[in-house]
Amino acid sequence: MTNSARINPFACGWFQVEYSDRLKPGEVRPFRAFDREFVLWRDEEGRAHLMDAYCRHLGTHLGHGGRVKGSALQCPFHGWCFDGDGDCVEIPCSPDARLSHRGLRSLPLVERHGLLFAWWHPENQAPDYQLPDLPEYRDPQWSRYHRHGWNVPTVWYEIQENIVDSTHFHYLHGVNSLAEVKRCENQGTVLDVDIHHRFNTPAGVVPGFIQTTLHGPYLALVRFRVGDLAEILFIDGITVRGAREVDLNFSLMARLEGIRSPDMSLELVQEAIRQVSEDVPIWRHKARWERPSLAAGDGPIMKFRRWATQFSPLPASHHEKLELTHV
Ligand code: FES
Ligand SMILES: [Fe+2]
Numbered sequence: 247m248t249n250s251a252r253i254n255p256f257a258c259g260w261f262q263v264e265y266s267d268r269l270k271p272g273e274v275r276p277f278r279a280f281d282r283e284f285v286l287w288r289d290e291e292g293r294a295h296l297m298d299a300y301c302r303h304l305g306t307h308l309g310h311g312g313r314v315k316g317s318a319l320q321c322p323f324h325g326w327c328f329d330g331d332g333d334c335v336e337i338p339c340s341p342d343a344r345l346s347h348r349g350l351r352s353l354p355l356v357e358r359h360g361l362l363f364a365w366w367h368p369e370n371q372a373p374d375y376q377l378p379d380l381p382e383y384r385d386p387q388w389s390r391y392h393r394h395g396w397n398v399p400t401v402w403y404e405i406q407e408n409i410v411d412s413t414h415f416h417y418l419h420g421v422n423s424l425a426e427v428k429r430c431e432n433q434g435t436v437l438d439v440d441i442h443h444r445f446n447t448p449a450g451v452v453p454g455f456i457q458t459t460l461h462g463p464y465l466a467l468v469r470f471r472v473g474d475l476a477e478i479l480f481i482d483g484i485t486v487r488g489a490r491e492v493d494l495n496f497s498l499m500a501r502l503e504g505i506r507s508p509d510m511s512l513e514l515v516q517e518a519i520r521q522v523s524e525d526v527p528i529w530r531h532k533a534r535w536e537r538p539s540l541a542a543g544d545g546p547i548m549k550f551r552r553w554a555t556q557f558s559p560l561p562a563s564h565h566e567k568l569e570l571t572h573v
């Protein structure tokens with residue numbers, strides 16, 4: 247296997263930064279992702295920004311003591327100001343100084359479905375796929391988000407691989423029957439997975455499904471339905487903190503109307519949280535084989551892994567090295 251076919255723990259893609267309502271206008275805070283330091287802030291007009299943390303002047307971390315001034319962020323040390331694009335817009339002690347080339351990188355950032363998402367690419371290439379729509383968000387048939395998060399010493403692809411690992415639902419999570427993978431389609435940056443189960447319920451054994459669409463490495467929409475009894479829909483959002491540390495955040499909505507048992511929808515929310523809490527110790531301690539010893543009946547693990555390699559562009563410097571090697 248060549249390097250280019252490996253999955254990158256710091257893959258490029260849209261990732262969840264924060265809930266919108268947890269970042270107020272004027273707020274500034276440090277933010278760590280991809281083993282780097284950033285500053286997360288919201289200007290007084292209400293726009294949120296995620297920028298490289300260290301001031302271009304003498305390196306102050308803007309997330310510790312930076313102040314919002316209108317649409318700019320001011321460094322606490324000597325007062326340099328940066329706008330939301332990261333451009334240096336003022337050097338107070340030197341009004342005539344050239345400001346160009348003194349700016350910081352600002353990551354593309356959007357607010358969708360009550361969340362902030364930023365785009366990570368190691369060489370700052372523009373986003374090459376869109377975030378998905380979520381019409382159920384704020385639909386009165388559905389609950390508001392139940393929020394639940396875990397901090398796990400692992401890599402993003404261990405967590406997302408769980409989606410296609412159809413046999414573990416029975417053995418680890420105690421789901422009634424072995425799951426059947428109805429669909430696992432590679433649709434470019436989207437992976438579309440449909441897994442069917444049979445569930446024990448007070449109304450007897452009921453067929454159900456978990457339909458997941460992965461949108462890039464760090465974001466999945468998961469729809470979990472039990473017959474016509476209950477349904478939940480959640481965002482599985484991953485934030486990579488370090489080479490072996492991720493935050494996994496679930497934003498779960500229970501279907502409360504158009505379904506027979508809204509109470510069971512609320513129970514499914516807790517069931518999804520319970521299942522991940524069983525996965526966490528596995529992720530925390532497991533090894534990762536590049537060539538696992540798979541058996542008939544396993545889910546489409548290698549299909550997931552092939553799909554996951556596409557988010558790992560080699561840095562340009564690496565391409566150059568490869569070209570030199572091939573001369
Ligand atoms: S270090 Fe930021 S203004 Fe001097
Ligand atoms: Fe699981």
